[in-house]
Amino acid sequence: xxxxxxxxxxxxxxxxxxxxxxxxxxxxxxxxxxxxxxxxxxxxxxxxxxxxxxxxxxxxxxxxxxxxxxxxxxxxxxxxxxxxxxxxxxxxxxxxxxxxxxxxxxxxxxxxxxxxxxxxxxxxxxxxxxxxxxxxxxxxxxxxxxxxxxxxxxxxxxxxxxxxxxxxxxxxxxxxxxxxxxxxxxxxxxxxxxxxxxxxxxxxxxxxxxxxxxxxxxxxxxxxxxxxxxxxxx
Amino acid sequence: xxxxxxxxxxxxxxxxxxxxxxxxxxxxxxxxxxxxxxxxxxxxxxxxxxxxxxxxxxxxxxxxxxxxxxxxxxxxxxxxxxxxxxxxxxxxxxxxxxxxxxxxxxxxxxxxxxxxxxxxxxxxxxxxxxxxxxxxxxxxxxxxxxxxxxxxxxxxxxxxxxxxxxxxxxxxxxxxxxxxxxxxxxxxxxxxxxxxxxxxxxxxxxxxxxxxxxxxxxxxxxxxxxxxxxxxxxxxxxxxxxxxxxxxxxxxxxxxxxxxxxxxxxxxxxxxxxxxxxxxxxxxxxxxxxxxxxxxxxx
Numbered sequence: 001x002x003x004x005x006x007x008x009x010x011x012x013x014x015x016x017x018x019x020x021x022x023x024x025x026x027x028x029x030x031x032x033x034x035x036x037x038x039x040x041x042x043x044x045x046x047x048x049x050x051x052x053x054x055x056x057x058x059x060x061x062x063x064x065x066x067x068x069x070x071x072x073x074x075x076x077x078x079x080x081x082x083x084x085x086x087x088x089x090x091x092x093x094x095x096x097x098x099x100x101x102x103x104x105x106x107x108x109x110x111x112x113x114x115x116x117x118x119x120x121x122x123x124x125x126x127x128x129x130x131x132x133x134x135x136x137x138x139x140x141x142x143x144x145x146x147x148x149x150x151x152x153x154x155x156x157x158x159x160x161x162x163x164x165x166x167x168x169x170x171x172x173x174x175x176x177x178x179x180x181x182x183x184x185x186x187x188x189x190x191x192x193x194x195x196x197x198x199x200x201x202x203x204x205x206x207x208x209x210x211x212x213x214x215x216x217x218x219x220x221x222x223x224x225x226x227x228x229x230x231x232x233x234x
Numbered sequence: 235x236x237x238x239x240x241x242x243x244x245x246x247x248x249x250x251x252x253x254x255x256x257x258x259x260x261x262x263x264x265x266x267x268x269x270x271x272x273x274x275x276x277x278x279x280x281x282x283x284x285x286x287x288x289x290x291x292x293x294x295x296x297x298x299x300x301x302x303x304x305x306x307x308x309x310x311x312x313x314x315x316x317x318x319x320x321x322x323x324x325x326x327x328x329x330x331x332x333x334x335x336x337x338x339x340x341x342x343x344x345x346x347x348x349x350x351x352x353x354x355x356x357x358x359x360x361x362x363x364x365x366x367x368x369x370x371x372x373x374x375x376x377x378x379x380x381x382x383x384x385x386x387x388x389x390x391x392x393x394x395x396x397x398x399x400x401x402x403x404x405x406x407x408x409x410x411x412x413x414x415x416x417x418x419x420x421x422x423x424x425x426x427x428x429x430x431x432x433x434x435x436x437x438x439x440x441x442x443x444x445x446x447x448x449x450x451x452x453x454x455x456x457x458x459x460x461x462x463x464x465x466x467x468x469x470x471x472x473x474x475x476x477x478x479x480x481x482x483x484x485x486x487x488x489x490x491x492x493x494x495x496x497x498x499x500x501x502x503x504x505x506x507x508x509x510x511x512x513x514x515x516x517x518x519x520x521x522x523x524x525x526x527x528x529x530x531x532x533x
Contacts, residue, residue: 029439061471063444065437066413071446073469073497083277093277123499233439 013060013072023116034228113145151183266490281312289513319381348510466500
């Protein structure tokens with residue numbers, strides 16, 4: 001199906017838009033291995049160094065073993081003083097790990113949208129862990145609908161998202177966006193989304209069959225982007 | 235007494251090699267890489283250990299096989315310094331017995347095994363029908379280590395003779411052909427005399443298998459993280475490496491058949507440890523090539 005090949009990469013490895021997950025799924029058997037640059041505006045407020053937020057990177061590996069399920073494991077690099085000693089140098093000496101999952105409970109039909117449920121950071125040490133984290137823990141329900149106009153594809157995505165941590169509640173609630181793929185270059189997708197706190201715009205494209213690239217501006221100002229290997233295993 | 239027993243086993247195995255001289259031996263020489271990583275320190279990304287793993291399999295005819303492997307350390311960042319030694323990982327003989335009419339398949343292995351164990355190992359596979367199989371494994375092993383440092387005079391040569399340990403597992407495999415998916419349930423007694431049970435769901439692809447697993451085992455306190463756990467889980471990825479076609483040459487030089495990665499959320503390095511008997515052992519291919527499930531994809 002057309003929309004199955006146009007799912008973009010999200011910074012945690014699941015298909016989605018930029019910061020907002022969608023009900024779109026990767027084709028069954030697709031694995032992703034990638035890295036993403038995250039501007040500090042999209043980092044959790046509690047993840048700081050000397051009280052300041054910082055830009056960071058995520059790494060992830062994800063798999064769509066069947067058409068209806070997507071699984072991802074990844075981590076965000078955490079900037080801190082070496083050995084947590086304020087006198088020592090600052091670098092990416094730690095990380096926050098998380099698992100993500102998405103289930104498409106209803107595939108898209110001619111008259112109805114696809115429906116998916118899922119979560120990021122769904123399993124972890126939580127408050128008892130060394131990081132006291134759950135920095136990314138959120139649950140979502142998404143619907144997505146694609147329309148075709150003379151080969152141009154326009155899709156609307158609406159998601160309700162609940163974040164566990166108070167400091168992430170600015171992204172809470174109904175979020176969504178619109179994506180557009182032109183008829184003359186199907187691998188390209190242009191994205192505009194509202195993530196609950198900012199409007200993000202960007203584009204992604206699959207290059208040379210195996211490389212997925214995404215570039216975006218968060219809040220029209222801060223660069224956000226990544227690259228991943230898109231590996232069809234079947 | 236035990237030394238005499240070991241000696242007689244080795245002599246017996248060599249006599250078998252000699253008697254099978256009428257069969258054209260086929261040797262496979264291969265090399266892969268092993269990645270070990272551990273997340274045991276919050277202020278450190280990962281401890282990393284990378285070994286080159288050159289090895290050989292010599293097919294001696296009548297389903298006899300000799301296998302050997304050495305570890306050549308390339309990177310050791312954070313792991314114990316003894317892992318920086320050049321090391322013999324395994325050297326053993328194995329024999330496969332197939333009773334195809336009765337659906338019984340056995341593999342006997344004796345010699346030096348991976349994870350620093352030596353002794354004897356038996357694996358049994360019994361495909362009951364096209365979708366269910368019973369399998370078991372029994373081992374009697376002891377500790378050994380043989381390594382030396384290239385850069386210093388350090389070395390170790392240990393053959394423990396008084397700490398023999400029985401390991402044994404029994405498991406059920408279910409094969410769902412339509413979805414190329416396998417469910418495995420296995421439990422038993424593991425290397426540190428601990429009991430455990432593991433369930434795993436494996437999705438097989440053309441040249442790759444990915445699984446998620448869950449483990450329940452005896453309570454153990456990890457000395458590195460100070461955490462006590464009884465449960466764990468994670469995922470495994472087994473990627474088969476090209477070339478995927480079998481060479482008909484007598485001596486085959488090739489890369490290792492696979493690269494594998496395991497993520498174990500509460501890995502303590504102690505619970506449910508297993509030793510390996512094959513230099514290319516992995517969770518995708520069965521220890522015996524049988525006409526069941528994936529059929530080892532003829533890899």
